[in-house]
Amino acid sequence: MTKYTFTEKQDTRSGFGAGLLELGRTNPKVVALCADLTGSLKMGDFKKEFPERFFQVGIAEANMMGLAAGMSINGLIPFTGTFANFSTGRVYDQIRQSIAYSEKNVKICASHAGVTLGEDGATHQILEDLGMMKMLPNMTVINPCDFNQTKAATIAIADHEGPVYLRFGRPKVPIFTPEDQKFEIGRAIRFTEGRDVSIFATGHLLWHAIEAEAKLADRGISAEVINIHTIKPLDRQAVLQSIAKTKCAVTAEEHQLNGGLGDSIAQLLAQNTPAPMEMVAVNDQFGESGKPAELMEKYGLSTNDIFEAVLKVLERK
Amino acid sequence: MNEATQAPATASIEELTKITSQVRRDIVRMVHACQSGHPGASLGCTEFFVSLYFHYLRHNPDFNMSGTGEDMFFLSNGHISPVWYSVLARSGYFPLEELKTFRKINSRLQGHPATEEGLPGIRVASGSLGQGLSVAIGAAQAKKLHQDPYRVFVLMGDGEQQEGQIWEAAMYAAHYGVDNLVATLDYNGQQIDGPVDQVMSLKNIKAKWEAFGWEVVESQGNDLEKLVPALGQAIERTGNGKPVINIMTTEMGYGVDFMVGSHKWHGIAPNDEQLASALDQLEETLGDY
Numbered sequence: 001m002t003k004y005t006f007t008e009k010q011d012t013r014s015g016f017g018a019g020l021l022e023l024g025r026t027n028p029k030v031v032a033l034c035a036d037l038t039g040s041l042k043m044g045d046f047k048k049e050f051p052e053r054f055f056q057v058g059i060a061e062a063n064m065m066g067l068a069a070g071m072s073i074n075g076l077i078p079f080t081g082t083f084a085n086f087s088t089g090r091v092y093d094q095i096r097q098s099i100a101y102s103e104k105n106v107k108i109c110a111s112h113a114g115v116t117l118g119e120d121g122a123t124h125q126i127l128e129d130l131g132m133m134k135m136l137p138n139m140t141v142i143n144p145c146d147f148n149q150t151k152a153a154t155i156a157i158a159d160h161e162g163p164v165y166l167r168f169g170r171p172k173v174p175i176f177t178p179e180d181q182k183f184e185i186g187r188a189i190r191f192t193e194g195r196d197v198s199i200f201a202t203g204h205l206l207w208h209a210i211e212a213e214a215k216l217a218d219r220g221i222s223a224e225v226i227n228i229h230t231i232k233p234l235d236r237q238a239v240l241q242s243i244a245k246t247k248c249a250v251t252a253e254e255h256q257l258n259g260g261l262g263d264s265i266a267q268l269l270a271q272n273t274p275a276p277m278e279m280v281a282v283n284d285q286f287g288e289s290g291k292p293a294e295l296m297e298k299y300g301l302s303t304n305d306i307f308e309a310v311l312k313v314l315e316r317k
Numbered sequence: 318m319n320e321a322t323q324a325p326a327t328a329s330i331e332e333l334t335k336i337t338s339q340v341r342r343d344i345v346r347m348v349h350a351c352q353s354g355h356p357g358a359s360l361g362c363t364e365f366f367v368s369l370y371f372h373y374l375r376h377n378p379d380f381n382m383s384g385t386g387e388d389m390f391f392l393s394n395g396h397i398s399p400v401w402y403s404v405l406a407r408s409g410y411f412p413l414e415e416l417k418t419f420r421k422i423n424s425r426l427q428g429h430p431a432t433e434e435g436l437p438g439i440r441v442a443s444g445s446l447g448q449g450l451s452v453a454i455g456a457a458q459a460k461k462l463h464q465d466p467y468r469v470f471v472l473m474g475d476g477e478q479q480e481g482q483i484w485e486a487a488m489y490a491a492h493y494g495v496d497n498l499v500a501t502l503d504y505n506g507q508q509i510d511g512p513v514d515q516v517m518s519l520k521n522i523k524a525k526w527e528a529f530g531w532e533v534v535e536s537q538g539n540d541l542e543k544l545v546p547a548l549g550q551a552i553e554r555t556g557n558g559k560p561v562i563n564i565m566t567t568e569m570g571y572g573v574d575f576m577v578g579s580h581k582w583h584g585i586a587p588n589d590e591q592l593a594s595a596l597d598q599l600e601e602t603l604g605d606y
Contacts, residue, residue, distance in 0.1 A: 031462070052462070055493075060485035063451045067489070070391075070455020073440050074463060075383055078455075094482070098448050102432050102441045 006174035013111040015147035017042025019154025024050045034081040041081035061086045065094035068106040084110035085126040100136040112170045114254035116292040125287035131259020133165040134232040140164045141231040145206035147175045152183035171292045186230045188238035194224035198242040198249045202228045205252035212306035248276045250309045257281040276316035278309040328371040335602035337367045341572045343403035345595045348586040351420040357582040359400035361567035366404040378409035380437035388467045393449020394474035395429040405438040413606040447480025454490045457498040472501045476508030490560040491530030501563040507580035532559045538567035
């Protein structure tokens with residue numbers, strides 16, 4: 001059994017910036033648009049190296065989505081960058097009509113998702129974005145877990161024809177996936193093999209799931225940790241295969257319980273193989289100001305919350 | 318590719334007049350057949366669409382989504398789809414017969430224009446207002462990036478000027494000097510709840526666009542003798558570092574006496590009797606579909 005460790009922490013948004021820069025060098029069709037958050041989105045290197053392919057749009061996100069749709073018609077591959085809140089809720093109708101319904105090849109890249117945005121508070125801590133985006137027909141929804149996976153996902157979505165929502169975050173988090181791991185859209189990754197329970201985790205929560213797995217192993221509980229980086233399309237086969245073995249599930253995500261990954265998996269299981277399930281997610285609340293770790297603790301998104309959820313689901317088996 | 322190779326159709330005023338009458342017949346017949354749709358501004362913008370597609374637009378009815386090497390047109394106020402569908406069909410984008418399917422189940426002619434059913438001529442969905450200008454600007458910038466010398470055209474409504482996104486886009490296009498773009502504003506003064514001046518006045522709309530850094534041309538949209546040269550003027554002003562807008566005065570419902578000038582025909586269909594009366598006023602010049 002591989003044990004996962006890390007030696008370095010880095011923010012996932014920097015993985016996006018690194019991926020975008022590489023795309024700039026390898027794919028002349030890639031253009032970037034940003035709504036006055038170039039530094040926060042780590043788009044500065046792309047801007048510096050490819051100024052003619054970088055479009056500063058100012059604080060005008062609705063216009064940015066329309067521009068990106070228009071640019072894509074001519075064969076360009078536009079990557080839009082702003083905070084997750086302004087990438088989704090603020091521009092939902094623009095995305096729905098001009099991008100998703102119109103089947104435009106636009107990559108909506110969204111940073112500072114979830115409570116780990118920290119001190120700025122609930123106005124910016126969007127916890128509803130995955131739900132909004134996964135409900136849109138034609139939309140692919142991806143939430144990578146660390147620097148390497150975010151970089152690989154950024155590069156991978158340029159080769160995918162169609163609209164994509166790519167969600168990442170602000171804080172420095174452990175880098176624990178291999179630098180050379182291939183990113184396959186819609187293909188879940190099994191991190192640990194287990195018999196007793198399946199833990200499906202996405203984004204920042206994957207590292208916490210790995211930590212929980214180690215704690216559970218100390219108690220003699222064998223947990224299978226599966227990374228669902230692509231919320232939509234969901235890797236149904238990977239989920240069902242794991243559940244056929246473990247017969248119960250815990251999901252973990254930095255998102256509202258309503259509309260998130262847990263919802264998607266519950267729907268799949270209910271329609272195929274009903275099994276006891278617990279969901280680690282934010283329960284119908286807005287966030288607040290605080291340090292990321294404090295907020296993860298307060299809103300029930302910690303390693304211990306996953307650990308407890310596993311104990312609870314095992315009792316229901 | 319640096320040379321313009323697509324030539325416009327450049328029909329004469331006499332020919333345009335004939336097409337205009339036939340397109341108006343198509344519009345009232347289409348909305349009558351499905352008993353829904355938006356005849357008012359469709360009739361008001363008929364001269365504009367006919368002038369654009371049959372005189373100025375360098376386009377290829379053998380439709381190519383990318384629009385590379387041709388002029389592109391976007392309709393932001395998507396509810397006036399009847400006039401666009403008629404003009405597209407009569408330009409050869411799809412069979413005239415298909416106009417019969419407007420707003421009916423399993424049709425490519427959706428109530429508001431869409432790409433999902435693959436109707437030739439449509440490059441983005443519209444209907445939710447305020448979005449088309451941004452899309453057109455993006456397409457125009459992509460043309461510049463590709464050194465494609467063709468232009469992008471977009472039509473907006475006047476009520477639509479109340480959407481905030483229009484002004485985000487207006488600011489952006491002037492900032493970047495998107496000068497391969499000609500926007501047209503259909504200034505018919507009417508919206509669903511009544512006259513624009515009463516619902517939410519645009520005040521001095523010309524001064525607003527000028528203040529945002531656009532080149533403004535004004536035109537009379539229901540007089541081909543005036544509209545055709547005005548559109549020509551707007552096109553001539555491209556390439557000078559500023560985006561161009563044509564503020565075009567029209568009358569909603571123009572060409573049908575009982576519909577003209579009233580917001581009441583924004584979104585309702587004529588009954589059988591009203592259809593007969595409308596068709597009596599519009600000469601069948603090219604043959605009904």
